[in-house]
């Protein structure tokens with residue numbers, strides 16, 4: 001309830017607040033200006049040092065000048081690099097966003113329109129067309145958004161000012177090598193703020209090692225040549241363990257008494273073993289009798305959908321180290337081939353935990369005597385293992401999946417523990 005006194009003081013407080021805010025903004029502005037001036041000087045020094053390294057790596061002065069002359073750091077790139085999302089999407093939020101009906105329809109159209117090309121690529125690299133088109137769809141909407149950051153500037157900015165400076169420095173050398181080789185001019189080398197380029201969003205190191213000139217025009221052009229882009233994607237997949245005679249995995253149905261501790265990407269069992277644990281296809285039929293090993297993953301814990309994933313799933317995670325991404329690629333590929341939507345439930349677990357909540361969860365687990373590792377706000381293998389132990393202790397399914405509900409139970413357990 002607001003008191004009248006509070007309303008009475010409000011205009012004055014607001015006036016003070018505005019004045020104080022203006023002063024703070026002014027100070028921030030001055031400090032920011034100094035920072036920027038200093039940053040520009042430091043950047044010039046950094047750039048001179050980098051030019052020497054690029055020369056030592058065998059790049060010509062002409063290439064270095066064309067790519068780096070007159071460059072200053074890109075502030076937007078630094079902002080994006082420093083931005084930490086408050087919390088991530090749940091699996092269903094991610095999937096619904098990644099795989100719209102429009103994306104499925106356009107993917108089917110592209111699959112048909114490029115059938116001959118995709119068959120030729122499959123003959124050379126052994127990658128099934130539906131997976132290439134699914135990757136293409138998720139990376140750039142089938143070539144419709146390639147990113148518009150100038151890549152040499154973005155990479156130089158990150159090599160200068162990011163926490164992962166060494167990695168970006170090496171990517172910048174690779175980007176200059178592509179320019180030197182005549183694959184692309186510096187002006188046309190545009191991409192994501194982190195330097196991913198072209199229709200399948202290759203980083204320069206991947207581009208340099210795996211891009212191919214599939215249309216035989218003498219240049220590897222992943223921006224405007226669909227044959228070059230899709231063949232390069234297939235070449236890369238073939239080099240990171242893709243199996244052309246296998247699929248990615250499948251959605252499955254689990255029995256209620258399933259041993260939840262087995263659901264972990266680091267654990268692989270033969271299909272026959274999963275069959276013995278009661279794992280079935282979503283329509284209830286038995287698993288295929290193939291000599292395969294698979295991991296079982298639960299992207300929303302035991303209340304959500306379940307998937308058995310094979311070697312090709314791991315290849316997709318090598319392409320982009322995210323299990324949501326790999327599931328989206330696999331599922332979109334199935335949809336492009338005529339498959340239906342996922343069958344698994346959409347559990348009402350609320351939103352994903354915020355960074356601070358995962359940190360709290362880790363702190364609570366440690367206080368209760370479990371070993372979740374460092375309280376870093378990330379649900380890694382150790383945190384999952386500790387969470388499973390806690391879940392086993394209190395008699396709930398040990399899926400190692402952090403939810404608001406389990407955080408509440410940890411708080412309660414800690415209060416009881418402190419009271420003892």
Ligand code: CA
Pocket residue numbers: 212213214215216217218219220221225228
């Ligand atoms: Ca070409």
